[in-house]
Amino acid sequence: MLSGFLLASVASAMTVTVSASLPEAPTDVRRYGVDTSSSVLVGMDALQDTFGVTALPLEEELFGGMEHAAEDDLHCYAYAHGGADFHDAALLGSEEAIDTRSDAAVLAEAEELFEALGLAPSGTVELVAVGVGAHTVSMVDNDGSDLGSWVAHQVAVFTQEIDGLPTFGPGAEASVVTQGEGVFASFSHAVRNLEDLGAADLLDASDAVSNYTDRVGEGRYSLLKLAIDGPESVEITDVSLGYYVPGNDGAVSELVPVWRLAGTVTAEDGTTGDVLWLEPALADTDIPQHAITAR
Amino acid sequence: MRTFIILTALFSATASAGSSSGGTWSTSADEGTAEIFVDSVEDYGGDSGSGDLSMCHDGSEAFRFFMSSWIFFSQTHYDTWRHFQDGLAWSSDFEKGGDDDIYNDAADFSYFSGHGNSWGTSFHGTSGDDFASSSEAQWGNNDVEFVALDACQVLSATGRPRVQKANVDQGVHYVLGFETNASDVSTTGTRYGYYLDVGYTVASAWIQATKDGHGSWAKGAYVRFASEDCNTVSDNARSWSCDPTSDSYTVYNVWTL
Numbered sequence A: 001m002l003s004g005f006l007l008a009s010v011a012s013a014m015t016v017t018v019s020a021s022l023p024e025a026p027t028d029v030r031r032y033g034v035d036t037s038s039s040v041l042v043g044m045d046a047l048q049d050t051f052g053v054t055a056l057p058l059e060e061e062l063f064g065g066m067e068h069a070a071e072d073d074l075h076c077y078a079y080a081h082g083g084a085d086f087h088d089a090a091l092l093g094s095e096e097a098i099d100t101r102s103d104a105a106v107l108a109e110a111e112e113l114f115e116a117l118g119l120a121p122s123g124t125v126e127l128v129a130v131g132v133g134a135h136t137v138s139m140v141d142n143d144g145s146d147l148g149s150w151v152a153h154q155v156a157v158f159t160q161e162i163d164g165l166p167t168f169g170p171g172a173e174a175s176v177v178t179q180g181e182g183v184f185a186s187f188s189h190a191v192r193n194l195e196d197l198g199a200a201d202l203l204d205a206s207d208a209v210s211n212y213t214d215r216v217g218e219g220r221y222s223l224l225k226l227a228i229d230g231p232e233s234v235e236i237t238d239v240s241l242g243y244y245v246p247g248n249d250g251a252v253s254e255l256v257p258v259w260r261l262a263g264t265v266t267a268e269d270g271t272t273g274d275v276l277w278l279e280p281a282l283a284d285t286d287i288p289q290h291a292i293t294a295r
Numbered sequence B: 001m002r003t004f005i006i007l008t009a010l011f012s013a014t015a016s017a018g019s020s021s022g023g024t025w026s027t028s029a030d031e032g033t034a035e036i037f038v039d040s041v042e043d044y045g046g047d048s049g050s051g052d053l054s055m056c057h058d059g060s061e062a063f064r065f066f067m068s069s070w071i072f073f074s075q076t077h078y079d080t081w082r083h084f085q086d087g088l089a090w091s092s093d094f095e096k097g098g099d100d101d102i103y104n105d106a107a108d109f110s111y112f113s114g115h116g117n118s119w120g121t122s123f124h125g126t127s128g129d130d131f132a133s134s135s136e137a138q139w140g141n142n143d144v145e146f147v148a149l150d151a152c153q154v155l156s157a158t159g160r161p162r163v164q165k166a167n168v169d170q171g172v173h174y175v176l177g178f179e180t181n182a183s184d185v186s187t188t189g190t191r192y193g194y195y196l197d198v199g200y201t202v203a204s205a206w207i208q209a210t211k212d213g214h215g216s217w218a219k220g221a222y223v224r225f226a227s228e229d230c231n232t233v234s235d236n237a238r239s240w241s242c243d244p245t246s247d248s249y250t251v252y253n254v255w256t257l
Helices: A044-051 A103-117 A205-218 B056-068 B159-167 B187-197 B202-212
Strands: A005-009 A015-018 A030-034 A058-060 A066-071 A074-079 A084-088 A125-140 A146-162 A165-168 A173-180 A183-189 A194-199 A231-244 A257-267 A272-280 B014-016 B019-022 B035-040 B080-085 B109-113 B120-122 B131-133 B146-150 B174-178 B219-226 B249-256
Touching: A015 A205, A044 A066, A044 A074, A044 A084, A044 A103, A103 A125, A103 A146, A103 A173, A103 A183, A125 A173, A146 A231, A146 B249, A165 A257, A183 B202, A205 A231, A205 A257, A205 A272, A231 A272, B019 B056, B035 B056, B056 B080, B056 B109, B056 B146, B056 B187, B109 B187, B146 B187, B159 B174, B159 B219, B159 B249, B174 B202, B187 B202, B202 B219, B202 B249
Parallel strands: A015 A231, A165 A231, B035 B080, B035 B109, B109 B146, B146 B174
Antiparallel strands: A005 A015, A030 A194, A058 A066, A066 A074, A074 A084, A084 A183, A125 A146, A125 B249, A146 A165, A146 A173, A173 A183, A231 A257, A257 A272, B014 B019, B019 B080, B120 B131, B174 B219, B219 B249
């Protein structure tokens, strides 16, 4: 285990230091392909039955192929690669106050919804509760004086774990947005059927940090769109291994293991900001959703 | 100097390195013409600036594509657009003391994708001071109704009051963005355009698009301006309320992604 070292003063003016403990790469990590030959976990029939949408679904080529059933403000999406979404486009934008419920009640209702939809992942994938968020609305008058605030939605959030490892990326979480008991504004998941492709030959965390440092020298150092004037140094404070799960944007053939690097960038004037990066953990797999090629 | 070849036929477009355009651009408050303005910046000059990005052009182009195409249930057809990229995207495009009235504020829907913080949005242009501060905005006094800022923190707890103060009663309906950091993904622009195209309200389209591209570590946000006569809550790409230009109140909506 390594920690607390100056990795490099890269070709540019920026320096990269690592204060994180670098974990050993596990030896039993598997490669997982996305199996699209079997039934998806949540099909269009289940979506339509559960959310009361009777319109005929249309097949569309967008987003990797999907069925889309739309009826007034209700939209059901079932993707060929395995994810699914439901939106009530009227409720989702509502700013009306709701009577909030306990986190336990919101999470329990979401789990019941998953069960009704058939969202029951295999033993490889587990859905673990993260917590309950909110849509919070506030109002100010013409002069900017406070006129009050309230909760308009509650959001139940679950994250995927694959063989006990965390997941990263837009598809990592499944969520339910609710406006009250049994009133759903949105449901989304990107849990795929997985097939074991064999053992993964992982790059070490130190290799990942070294590759990242090279990228810093080439001009990219974060996946966050944060403006920092005159960045001088990056400190990596956390390095962890997980699987990258794309959202429901397009076809996906494999869920690739990645090293997640998190830390802080410091500018000349002392301003700091967050840094986040994903480094492929396999020498032959890219992360195209972020235009990151393997090294 | 930025130049365009103006084409007037439907579906016609032209592109050169760093820019694309379609239709006949009008700089007046022409409520009858559907216009889109886009600035996207990936080239920030490497690590001497805020660091380069990689997905801003893709997301912006997808937004423009969905808004300007007849697809599926679409009744939208924003066939007039201007899209500037990298060095041709200038901070002055969004500044009242610059060319806001002939670019951002000449459109109906405006979209920026690049770096930002709670003070405003960052550029790396061949002209301008490369930072459009929220306090330099005066949006809607010409034409624009909906400004989306696909960048970090512009609508943070300290950023929202700056946006509110600069733009209240000017006529803009929504300023959409993030309270927290935002990811360099194409999803936000792509889905925002798609959802608007299939009939979602502006609020719903932005809320869901931001959720689609992020995890619950982030928060999306919008600032909505409205008045007793002009209720903007149900605005969508096909129809929207009158412009709130007097005695406006402001709604802040912040959500877990």
